[in-house]
Amino acid sequence: MMPLFRPRSLIITLLGVAAICASTLSAAPAKPAFTNYTWRNVPITGGGFVSGIVFNSTQPGLIYARTDVGGAYRWLPDKSRWLPLNDDLGTEDTELLGIVSLATDPLEPQRVYLAAGQYLADWGKNSAILSSTDYGATWQRTPLPFKLGGNADGRSTGERLQIDPHKNNRLLLGTNQDGLWLSEDFALTWKKITRFPVASITLTLFDHLSGSAGNPTPVIYVGVNDLKGPALFRSTDTGKTWNPVPGQPSGLIPHHAAIATDGILYLTYGDYLGPNDVTRGAVWKYSPSDNRWTDISPAQPGMLDRDTFGYAGLALDAKNPGNLLVSTLNRWTLGDEIFRSTDSGATWKPILSSAPQGTSTAPYVAKLKPHWIGDLDLDPFDSARAYFVTGYGIFGTDNATATDSGGITRWSFAATVGIEETVPLALISPPEGAPLVSAIGDFGGFRHDNLNAVTPRGTHAPMYGTNLSIEFAENAPAKIVRTHSGPTRASLSLDGALTWIDFPSAPPTALKNGPGKIAISTDGKTLLWLPKKSAPFFSTDDGTTWTASIGAFVSAADYRNDTPVADRVDPSKFYLYDQTTGTAYYSHDGARSFKKSATRIPAAGTTPKSVPGHAGHIWIPTESGIYRSTDGGVTYSKMENILSASALGFGKPAAGQRHPAIYLAGKIPPYHAIFRSDDGGLTWLVLNTARTRFGFINVITGDSRTHGRVYLGTGGRGLLVGEPAR
Structure with missing residues (x-):
């Protein structure tokens, strides 16, 4: 096997203090409150x-x-x-x-x-x-x-x-x-x-x-x-x-x-x-x-x-x-x-x-x-x-x-047993089927039907070494796509990651430069693929043919992994974020063409996330905080009080709430921690302590069926699940 996939983004130093403790920074309004969580590994x-x-x-x-x-x-x-x-x-x-x-x-x-x-x-x-x-x-x-x-x-x-x-x-x-x-x-x-x-x-x-x-x-x-x-x-x-x-x-x-x-x-x-x-x-x-x-x-x-x-x-x-x-x-x-x-x-x-x-x-x-x-x-x-x-x-x-x-x-x-040292690079929690499916550095990824046991079926098959991305169609959640280092660079599942078939073809740049990452529209009919050192390509026939999108950027050739994102409601909307220049792009025509956002986003951000149940809502986490759009990526505004964000995800809404629960790894003064918000980001809860920090949080997502449950993909401590203490 090759050495574990170690993107340099794992070592980005976020702004903020060096421990979960009060700092000398002046506290902004709505200081986060603490809530008790239990943490354990989802075993691999x-x-x-x-x-x-x-x-x-x-x-x-x-x-x-x-x-x-x-x-x-x-x-x-x-x-x-x-x-x-x-x-x-x-x-x-x-x-x-x-x-x-x-x-x-x-x-x-x-x-x-x-x-x-x-x-x-x-x-x-x-x-x-x-x-x-x-x-x-x-x-x-x-x-x-x-x-x-x-x-x-x-x-x-x-x-x-x-x-x-x-x-x-x-x-x-x-x-x-x-x-x-x-x-x-x-x-x-x-x-x-x-x-x-x-x-x-x-x-x-x-x-x-x-x-x-x-x-x-x-x-x-x-x-x-x-x-x-x-x-x-x-x-x-x-x-x-x-x-x-x-x-x-x-x-x-x-x-x-x-x-x-x-x-x-x-x-x-x-x-x-x-x-x-x-x-x-x-x-x-x-x-x-x-x-x-x-x-x-x-x-x-x-x-x-x-x-x-x-x-x-x-x-x-x-x-x-x-x-x-x-x-x-x-x-x-x-x-x-x-x-x-x-x-x-x-x-x-x-x-x-x-x-x-x-x-x-x-x-x-x-x-x-x-x-x-x-x-x-x-x-x-x-x-x-x-x-x-x-x-x-x-x-x-x-x-x-x-x-x-x-x-x-x-x-x-x-x-x-007890040693968990995988590097999860992407996580999804579909609304049906397994509660957690992963893409993993070196070892493919796993479908976890049971969060407390190793999966008996092993890795995705074929495994194809490092898997860089995985995503499901919001309204057809059994349809899942992933990118990897295999011959065709990507695969498709129609049964919730139980079985996989390779795409019939791939963009030439994916074969030459590396797989990059992929997105799938909410209805599952359009795929958007952004290979390494490439402009994006879309497909409307499940990967049989690919067409270059018009007007978008060329992705990075180095450790940065620019990620395409599909809207969680509108199947015609897709989003791109160029980590190198800090430029955001949007498409309202099914990824056929892209336009630049009117707002400049800080460079060196991480994976954008679109909001389930809210058409045109897209959030971009960066070292300078979170930038949020509610108009399909045309404009963005910076969220108050969030100093930095390394990973962002959404999960099932709290009772009586319309907005999904928000999960964040980052800095909200005066804490550098893992957070949850149940009211669209107005107030935040701190979910971890000084003993449960887990190094770099590479990816975070909430459970789509259980409010309060959150999954972490770390830079070397494997998959973790956190839940409110009972």
């Missing part, structure tokens, strides 16, 4: 790259998982599921949901640390260390003067952040591009180790067998991203001086390292950071006592045609030093494999490719092949319990030792 299970798993070495059952865009999770043994730990982070802190490394304290197990930051590019934000003394229930933040790449290449290497096992106030952090850093006060302050010679680091490792309790551990290993020079360094004086480990392999990058109880250091290597583009690799062990290196690779890349891969995951048996597991990485020809050895790597058995893989907890996974196995772990208290990560979640087993006696290791995706 998994759906994103779990980049690492970390066991605590002294407290049984204490396990953490880190993800590239969805924050960190802690395992709940009594419930057999994962608990999300970073739902307190909001839009302005969404990049802190990219966890590049995690450390759990062996001396005080209640302490846990996250190295958080998503992007290394110029437009990325700075990063932070998040520290907790209560197993991740609450966090203290220490800003860092550099960026971390929780969603960058190399995010499954590590761990880069380590706690000194003998003196736990000391932590070592290896960064993506800014060298090696040390804290001696439980991560409250950091200083750079200027003597360390390489800027890009893949792992740090304290030798727990060296030193004594209460004193800094003297022997430390650090792996670096360097194919030309030495890639493994060692200090024997607590980090004061560093030297390359002599005799080490050359031309490869260390991915993971671990020290067995007999003192042997094991390492996995690849020729790139991964999880993609790795073509060769190896597994080595090193004996520090006699400075002896041994290549113990289970298989060599290139033995079969195009069988290229590296090695990544590495797990040592804490009770039996000669027992270990390793995983391949980026092995697409034969599929990634996990190998097991019980003789310190002298011989190996494959234990994944021919093993059963239970996927009942997430039926969509049955169609996928395990890939991106960037981390692999054994329970330090149970030699038979193992986990490995993939690009869509975690597999686990309780019989990792089965092959030792000729048996078969059975893996289950149930180890992912």
Whole structure:
């Protein structure tokens, strides 16, 4: 699978304060009131790259998982599921949901640390260390003067952040591009180790067998991203001086390292950071006592045609030093494999490719092949319990030792339950059929007939990877269209997303530049398609032929996704909004031609929404607030008191109200929150708290049949449903 779809719009910084709390801004009239809501995931299970798993070495059952865009999770043994730990982070802190490394304290197990930051590019934000003394229930933040790449290449290497096992106030952090850093006060302050010679680091490792309790551990290993020079360094004086480990392999990058109880250091290597583009690799062990290196690779890349891969995951048996597991990485020809050895790597058995893989907890996974196995772990208290990560979640087993006696290791995706890391890009709640249907980055989308259970039918079929948009005809709601990365770029359903057929044809620009987004008229007879880097096209024969609309703009070719919108009452009316220039367009002739609105809208807005039951009403959310038209898009006016809006949607009206309920993710002074209005936007209610912010809200929509129910599509925390507390 490809990396999760991550449009740069996910990292737009909205105006406003950094938490749901009163600010120093003067309160405008009709200050929003709070109302109690309950929030839960609409389960898909998994759906994103779990980049690492970390066991605590002294407290049984204490396990953490880190993800590239969805924050960190802690395992709940009594419930057999994962608990999300970073739902307190909001839009302005969404990049802190990219966890590049995690450390759990062996001396005080209640302490846990996250190295958080998503992007290394110029437009990325700075990063932070998040520290907790209560197993991740609450966090203290220490800003860092550099960026971390929780969603960058190399995010499954590590761990880069380590706690000194003998003196736990000391932590070592290896960064993506800014060298090696040390804290001696439980991560409250950091200083750079200027003597360390390489800027890009893949792992740090304290030798727990060296030193004594209460004193800094003297022997430390650090792996670096360097194919030309030495890639493994060692200090024997607590980090004061560093030297390359002599005799080490050359031309490869260390991915993971671990020290067995007999003192042997094991390492996995690849020729790139991964999880993609790795073509060769190896597994080595090193004996520090006699400075002896041994290549113990289970298989060599290139033995079969195009069988290229590296090695990544590495797990040592804490009770039996000669027992270990390793995983391949980026092995697409034969599929990634996990190998097991019980003789310190002298011989190996494959234990994944021919093993059963239970996927009942997430039926969509049955169609996928395990890939991106960037981390692999054994329970330090149970030699038979193992986990490995993939690009869509975690597999686990309780019989990792089965092959030792000729048996078969059975893996289950149930180890992912509770982790929800999809990126929903569009949501609809039709007035009949399933209450929620989605378009998802990487994994197609889902029809949820039951909001409390995974859908047994799996994804839309065919899935077609990333789906960018989905929409239904207001007066013919069983008719649904979606755009995607498949051959024809779009598909049609006539039974409420139960089955799909590809369009007979597509505009040439959709095939060449990308699918963009699509709309369907309220009567279902007209389709309006806006591909990437293209003028819009319309069809009146369900996609058999397409005609270019007259007078509209050419959509963006970059991360921005300009969205066509159909009126929810009048089948002749359609709307367009150019995010690049801030120009709005309208058509009153069935999308055959478009005219510019008389009102200029701010640029860099998000998806416009037309109002059910109100002909000619169209709302555009922007960083500067909401602009509303009641004359079919000819003119717009700015709504009072809304400072910014990242997502907007409508749902069933409240009792006695004609206007649909309005749901908004944005800023209404003095709060940056999720809001609902039942009176057309005159007054607003705050629906979430400082503990339920969920990062970036990519899309929002209300339920068309149940007042007060709202759905959120996040930038990495999956699908969420909120309802008034009973």
